Structures are given as C-alpha cells and as structure tokens.
Amino acid sequence: MDNVVEPAIRIVKKSKKAAGSRLKNSMVVVNDAPEEVEADTVEEEELELPADSDAEGGVRLNFKSFMPEDLNNPIFKLGMTFPSAEIVRNAVTECNLRHMVDLKMPRNDQRRIGAHCAEGCPWNLYVSKDSRTKNFVVKRYVPEHNCRRERALRRCTVAWLGQKYLDSFRADPKMTLGNFGRIVQKEWNLIPSRSKLCRARSVALRQIYGDEVAQYNHLWDYGQEVRRSNPGSTFYLGLGDGHFSHLYISLDACKRGFLTGCRHVICLDGCHIKTKFGGQLLTAVGVDPNDCIFPIAYAAVEVESKATWKWFLETLKQDLNI
Template sequence: MFKWKKAADNKLKRKQSMTMLVGDENESTEEEEIDLADSDEGSNRNRFREFRQEDLLNPSFSVGQVFGTVELVRKAIIEYNLRDRVEFKMPRNDRKRVKAHCAEGCSWNFYASMDSRTNCFLVKTYNGHHNCQKKWMIKTCTSKWLAEKYLETFRADNKMTLPNFARIVQKEWNLTPSRTKLWRARKFALQTIYGDELKQYSQLWDYGQELRRSNPGSNFYLNLTEGAFSSCYLSLDAYKRGFLSGCRPIIFLDGCHLKTKFGGQLLTAVGMDPNDCIFLIAFAVVEVESLLSWKWFLHSLKDDLSIDNTFPWTIMIDNQKGLIPAVAQVFPEAEHKFCEAFVRKFPSPFQRLQPQKPVVDMC
C-alpha cells in the first residue's frame, strides 16, 4: 500500500512538471522529441523545443527550450543582444548554468542550467519584455564577432575600405563600432582567409621538398640571413621545358613591389610563345631590388636554362635599379633592348644615349 502511494505521488509530480514545460502557448511547431528515463513507470516521452545552430540568425527564447551545449547558449544570448541593441550582463556564466539580465530597471532576464533528465541546458526562467533604451555601441560587438560575421564579404572583396565596412555594419545592425575595432575585424578576417603570414614562412622548406618530389626537375632555392627569410627562387620543370622547346630566345625581365606585411620585391623572367602571349619562366622574391639581387636571380636563371653561349639571346629590360649593369655582367654577349612603353613614359634616362644605338626594339 505504501509503495503504491509513493508511485502515485511521483506520477503526479511528473505530470505537473510536464504541464509547466510543455504548456507554453508560444512553443514552436518545429520541436525535437527527447526520451526521459523513469525508474518507476518505465519510459516516458516529453516534447521540448530544441535550439538549433540555424536559429542563431534570429534567436528567440522560451521556457522549456533546450540547448545542446553551453557555448550555444552564450552565442544565442550574444546574437539576441546585438540584434535588439541592448546591453546584457551575465552574473552567472559557467559550465552548469548561465544567467543574464538587462540594464538596471529592465525586466528582461534569462536563466538556463544543465538538466539531468535531458543532459542538455534547459531554459527555466525567461522574461522577454524590454523597457530599456536601445544603444548604438554594444560591448559584445567585438572585432572577432565582426570578422566571423563578414568573413565571406571579405573573401569576395578583400580590398574593402573601412568606411564601406562601417556603412555595411550600420545598415545591417544599426551599430556604429569604432574605426579601430573595424580595422581589427578586417585583419582577423583576412588572416582567416589567407592564413598567418609569419607561419607560412616556416612552411617554405616543406613546400620546396614537396615541389621537388611531385615535380622532378624543378628548382627551389631558399636563402636565410641570421635564421630569417632573405630570398627565394622558383622555376618549375614544365616552365623550362616549354620555354626552351617552343618559345623565342627572348627573355623579359621586370620587378615589382609586394604589398604584404613583410614587403619585398618580386623579380620575374618571362618569354613569348608562338602566339605572342606571355610565358612564365621563373620568379624570385628578394628583400630589395639591387645589383646583387638581380645578379643572383640572373645567375640562377642562366644555370636553370643551361645557357652557355649568350650570343643568340635577347634580353628585354627597363630602367630597374641595378638591372642594366647586372644584365651586362651575366649576359655580356646578348642583345640588350628596352621596352618601348617604358621609353615613351620615362624618356629622360635615354636622352643621353647615342642616337645611332637602338634603344627600342619591341614591346
């Protein structure tokens, strides 16, 4: 008789709890069924509304709502915070419970804790009414949050300016983050897309080894100065064979600046195929453009192409720093020509040349 009465009391308490959790009028139609084990009555099936990852786009809360992890609870509160432009405080925020409330005088509050029956976080207290003023600057609008939100935007336009970025954030979120925060967000987004430049330099040895293994005949030279990167040279085997077998004996040399975190100069050597199109031969990255860097690049290129007799070759150059004397020393018997477009754009360096000496051959 006593055991039957105890079982009846447990059943009554279970029904009251199920009525309190499930009887919410605003409960969503998309619900997940969670099995609850019962030691006395066997297995019972209650229905709870589960918060999914896609609900972060427009989060909403209700009593009895289930979250899979505490990280998802925190993300949902932050998204709700920024979507409604209100400032929340979280006096309880650990692995077993999360409590949040709005500004002083506002009735909005939220409490969720780990539920042993569902083994998930369950919303036990929630009041969604606000009577506070909305804000333009929210502390939870961090640079990392902005970088995560606009990662694909920067992937499509990696040169987006900070004023344009600020206008997009203000239009979509009605928030005005500082310029410094926008700059850090853009930095984090580009770092996620392109990776950490400093760590990429440490992978150059592995890259060179893999290049020699997968493409035999290719050359990759890496020079260090006191353990730091100084210069590198790269020429694929397919480039060299294609140039020597199907292109004219003309080499075009040029250099340009690298607009990266560490800067540097990019030196290139290209040819011209039978269709009058550019054909890459080799390139190098150096710290500065000088006579020594050009001589090192030209000696590496000459050895790569196995050029012993420089007489049949033609070298097309412009007035780069150290390039003219470097070509004269490495390719002394080759024909040296200047680009016509460069001569027309910068005629002053060539006015001192003798009229009978050809300075323009082809572009």
C-alpha cells in the same frame, strides 16, 4: 518525474498515419482524473513525452533545439536546448546587440549561464546543463523589456564585427573603413570607432587569407612537395638572421618546355608584392610558338636592386645550363 503519482498517469499509444516525416506512433499522456488532457490542448512550449524506440517501454523528453540558422535572430523559449555553452553565449550576444540593450552575465561557466538586463528590467535568462539530455536547457526565461535602448554596447567587440561581416569582406576584400562603418550603422544603428573597424577588418581578412607569418613557416613543406610532385624542379630558399630573405622557384616542366619548344629569348620583369611584409617579385618568361607568355622561373626578394637581379640571373643561368 519524482513528483508524479504513478496510479494517476498512464501512457496510451495511438496509431495513426501522419503526413510527411511525422512519426506514425505517438504517445499521449492521459490523466485518470475526472478532467482528461487532450493532445490538441498541449501548447508548443510545453514538454511532450514521445515514445522512445531505443528504450524498452520507457519515455524520453523531447525539447526544441536551437539551430545554427536561429543565431541571426535568436528567440529563447523554456525547454529550448543548446549543444554547447559557447552557442548560448553567442545567442545572448546577438540578442544584446539586436535589441540594443546592455545584458550582463553574472553566471558564466561550463555548466550554467545566467543573464539579466539593467536594474529594474524584468528580462532574465537562466540556462544550465541537463543530465537527461546532455545539453544546455533553458530553465528560466522572462522575455519582457522595460529599459531604454543603449547606443554604446560593450558586446560590440572586434571579434564579433569581424565574424559578422566575414562574408562581406570575402566578397569585397578592399572595402574601405568608411563603407564598413556606414554598413554597421545602417544594419545595427551602432557607430564603432575607426580603430575598432580597422581591427575588425584585419580579423576578417586574417580568417579569409590566413596568417601571413604562419604561411612563411610552410615554405619548407611547399619546397618538399614541389620536388616530390615534379622531380627536377629547383627550389632555393635563403634566410637572413633566421627570417625569410629570398626565394627562387623553377619547375622542371617549365624548364624543359622552354628549352625544347620556345624561342631562345628570355624576358625579365619585376613587380611589387602588395602584402603585409612587401617585397619584389622577379620573373623570367619566354615566348612559345603561339606568341604567348611561357613562364620559366620567378624569385621573391626584399628589394629590386643590381645585387638581387645579378643573383637571380646567375641562378637562372646555372639552372638552364646556359
């Protein structure tokens, strides 16, 4: 704007009805020089100057914004805006892997990001934060490639694989590493190592189910919520050397329902807990008048042994006043 000669430019407001959600009033920049610039000749990549309803008689720049759905197949353009630097880095990584080229980012900080391809390749990208839009704007972009494709890409990381196939593991948590590797090879023509695939699967499952260590830290809060929401419930938590050892839970509604409406027969069973830390789940159930299983209490212990069964039955006896 500093290089524009003021008398040679005027802004004309055109009033016409637009179809759909377009604005009714638009601003067209007209040059008083002999050659007039018509609005139809303005290309999509050029910057438009629409009217700003918030400012009094001012103009604002309208850039093309990068949408989240564009991350699957990013296409950069001059003047395109990004809300954060992290989205710019993700778009560069996606472009790197989709075109199978080894892109480098020598400039990568909170205000500017510069990326280029291999030596001799004209592909170049420079994005920096703009003070007017308060976003990151593409200032320089050369889209042509003349380099050869790479098979081993450093940006194919464990975090990228885990995030990319998060929905696949959510649909099939028991996907094998062989099937996972074949899917990656088919979609991206990449062959990651087996250890990388294993770590990527762990990252995806941790995001889906949460961190198991952090879940153990919430047991005290869970016990307090059980006592608050169902008064009379029993919640015992045992620790060994500061770590989880055993757990006993019996809801008050289950205890009263068994004593008043079920047959006075208790059935016992145990099963394995197939998680990272393992353990055994001991259960005590009854039979209701409809001959259906009625839960009474359950306990989580380290191993199934005579000592753990004795502790579970003694606790159940005291809980039911047998």
